[in-house]
Amino acid sequence: DIQMTQSPSSLSASVGDRVTITCRASQGISNSLAWYQQKPGKAPKLLLYAASRLESGVPSRFSGSGSGTDYTLTISSLQPEDFATYYCQHYYSTPPTFGQGTKVEIK
Amino acid sequence: EVQLVESGGGLVQPGGSLRLSCAASGFTFSSYAMSWVRQAPGKGLEWVSAISGSGGSTYYADSVKGRFTISRDNSKNTLYLQMNSLRAEDTAVYYCVKVVVINNPIDAFDIWGQGTMVTVSS
Numbered sequence: 395d396i397q398m399t400q401s402p403s404s405l406s407a408s409v410g411d412r413v414t415i416t417c418r419a420s421q422g423i424s425n426s427l428a429w430y431q432q433k434p435g436k437a438p439k440l441l442l443y444a445a446s447r448l449e450s451g452v453p454s455r456f457s458g459s460g461s462g463t464d465y466t467l468t469i470s471s472l473q474p475e476d477f478a479t480y481y482c483q484h485y486y487s488t489p490p491t492f493g494q495g496t497k498v499e500i501k
Numbered sequence: 502e503v504q505l506v507e508s509g510g511g512l513v514q515p516g517g518s519l520r521l522s523c524a525a526s527g528f529t530f531s532s533y534a535m536s537w538v539r540q541a542p543g544k545g546l547e548w549v550s551a552i553s554g555s556g557g558s559t560y561y562a563d564s565v566k567g568r569f570t571i572s573r574d575n576s577k578n579t580l581y582l583q584m585n586s587l588r589a590e591d592t593a594v595y596y597c598v599k600v601v602v603i604n605n606p607i608d609a610f611d612i613w614g615q616g617t618m619v620t621v622s623s
Contacts, residue, residue: 428609430546437616438546443601443609481546485607488560492546 396420396484400493406501413469415496417482422462426486429458429467432495433478441480442467472498503527503612505597510617517587517621523580523597523614531555531575534606537582539593540616549595550582553606560606565591587621594618 397420407413417427425445430438440449442458445465455470469476477500482493509521521537536551550571551560559571570583580597594616600608 430610437596437613438610439613440601440609440611443611449611483546483609485605485609488551488607489562490548490607492548495545 395489396423396487396491398482398484398491398493400480400482400496402496403494404497404499406499407472408501409472409474411472411501413472413476413498415467415480415482415498417460417465417467417493419463419465419484419486423484423486425461426484427458427460427465428483428485429456430481430483431476431478432481438481469498503599505599505612505614507595507597507614507617510595510619512620512622513587514623515588515621518583518585519587519619521582521584521595521597521617521619523582525578525580525597525599528599528612530573530578532603534600534604534608535573535580536598536600536610537571537580538596538598538610538613539591539619540596541590541593544593547593551606552580554604558606584619587619589621592619592621 399418427445428443429441432438446458479495479497506524537549552571568586572581596616597614598610599612601611
C-alpha cells in the first residue's frame with residue numbers, strides 16, 4: 395500500500411496568513427492526488443484533484459502543486475471559514491489512502 | 502441537486518451484522534463507481550470498499566476483506582454495504598462517496614453523504 399504522510403499535523407495561523415500543507419507519498423503517484431477539507435461533525439469536502447485542479451465552487455485562494463511523491467496545498471490568504479482539518483488522498487492504485495490530516499487552528 | 506443519503510447505521514454487538522444503504526440522486530448513478538469511506542471517532546479517513554458502475558468489479562480494504570460486501574442496485578439508484586462479523590474496530594461513521602470521473606473505479610471523491618454511525622459494542 396502507498397503511505398501518505400502529511401506535515402504538519404497541526405498549525406496555528408491568523409486570518410490573512412499564507413498557509414502551506416505538505417503531503418508525501420511513499421512512492422510516485424503521478425499527480426493522482428486530492429485534497430479535502432473537513433469541519434467538525436461534517437463530511438469532507440473535495441477542494442482539489444489531479445494535484446492542482448480546483449473543484450467547482452472552491453475559492454481560488456486554494457491551490458495545489460507538486461509531482462512525483464511530494465505535493466502541497468496552499469491557502470493564499472486564510473479566511474475564518476478555512477479553520478478546519480485538511481486531508482490528502484492518493485488514488486493512484488488500490489487501496490486509495492489518506493494522509494493523517496492537518497488541523498488548522500486560529501492563532 | 503446531486504445527493505447521497507446513507508441509512509442503516511446503529512448499535513450492534515461484536516460478531517453481528519448490519520447493512521448500510523446509500524440512496525443517490527441528481528446524477529446518472531450507473532455511470533459512476535462508488536465507494537464507502539469510514540472515520541473512527543476522532544480519527545482520520547479510511548477507504549473501505551469500491552464498486553464499478555456496472556457492479557461487475559469490487560474492491561476491498563484488507564481490514565474488511567471477507568467480512569464486508571459492497572453491492573449496488575442501479576434500478577433503485579442505491580449502494581449497499583453488508584457488514585458481517587463486526588468488530589469493535591469497525592466502529593466509525595461510514596460515508597458513501599461518488600468518484601469524480603465516469604468509469605474510474607478508484608478516483609477522487611467529489612460527493613459525500615452525511616454519514617451514518619456504526620457502533621460495535623456489547
